[in-house]
Amino acid sequence: MTEGKVDVKFSEWIQQGWELYKANIGVWIVASLLAVLISLATAAILSGPMMAGLVWMALALVDRKEPKPQIGDVFKGFDYFLQSFLFFLVWGIIMLAISVISLIPCIGTLVVIAISIVLHTALMFGLFLIVDKKMDFWPASMLSLNTVKPNFFPFLGLLVVAMLIGHVGAIACGIGLIVTMPIAVCILAVAYRNVFGAQAAA
């Protein structure tokens, strides 16, 4: 388990993530379209397992698994349904509770944004740990938090860059999100594999 100092190889991981995405762009676009549509259709109930499916695909590509992941593999996330569902549910409720702070005038919204960024950074490997190591959602969240804590700012930078790239598509009425979102997943998958090592591969 990686809980010490980690060397965050910013540009290398982003480049590797981009290469993974570029080599399988067709599969990624259709898979993320499916994930977004099903998540929206079910009022985000299934967004946990659908994201877990995308994470599974990204990890399979990082590990160079054969045969290569196909579009249908996005449903592999259902193998981790309960934990991924609870991960999204519990942290979603916590975020919702925290957002009450935004009712405080002036600084409220800023505080909520800051807490949300910190929480997102702390939990950036949570879903990866659930999928890769088949961990329960709470230990996975804590392990992610403990790993990110000693290297918080480098990981924050990586997450911000990945999210900026991943959400560029949102400019085009949100439709482009389907195209760009998997890039963020690929970058984080590369980062995860470098931080937690290949020995953990399921």
Added chain:
Amino acid sequence: MEREIISAMQTQAAKNSNLAVWSLILGITSLVFCCLPAAVPAIICGHLARSKARQAPDTCSGSGMALAGLITGYVSVVAFIVACILGIMAAIAVPSVIKLFREEQKSEHIENSNANAPAVETSQSE
């Protein structure tokens, strides 16, 4: 013989997996269209698929899908019940709210006509 056993096992696994897939599809459909007739089979298929997966974990897959179908099915049943309750409450409340609104308008109209009456009288005397 061995071939037959393997094919039977595969068919069985596919059968159970199909139940889980159907549970998920019906669950999503019921949630999207707020449709009770899809939610009930989603729940039934989900329970069947999960019990089969529990009985034979080696040959049966799709336990997660079945659970997803179950949750979406139950959520749409709850949503349907809540919608029904809200509908009944609205059906009871709306006519009385309209009645109250009309009475208020009527009383306002009477008050206005009473306030204008002296002015009309003075203009007539002039």
